[in-house]
Amino acid sequence: MKLKSKSTFDVVCAAVIGPVTQPQTIIAGLPVDGRLRIVGRSSLNRFSTDKGMIHLTLVEPMVVQIPADVAWTGRSFRHSVACLRAKPELDAAAVELPPHVHPGSLHASRGGDDSRNP
Known part of the structure; x- marks a missing residue:
């Protein structure tokens, strides 16, 4: 028998895209300097034809487990x-x-958006 182990880690979900009763996407956050910072989101329904406004709903913060092999760029x-x-x-x-x-890679820049500079 061959066993594969996968590493995971926890993030905080404090918001979702869509209604709380049927969220389409979770917003992932991590704590930085005592504040929760948005660091990603789960996939949107790729077959959705709705390209309009996104409805972000705040939820009670909860821990969510994600794969640890996700690529990190900048913040x-x-x-x-x-x-x-x-x-x-x-x-x-x-x-x-x-x-x-x-x-240090999660702190906001002082001179505007530096999302292109990790």
């Missing part, structure tokens, strides 16, 4: 993340930065 995940499962038994305030994320 956010390079691609959308996969939500593996919700972990309501954990406290969202206890989530920490994953080892491969450097806190």
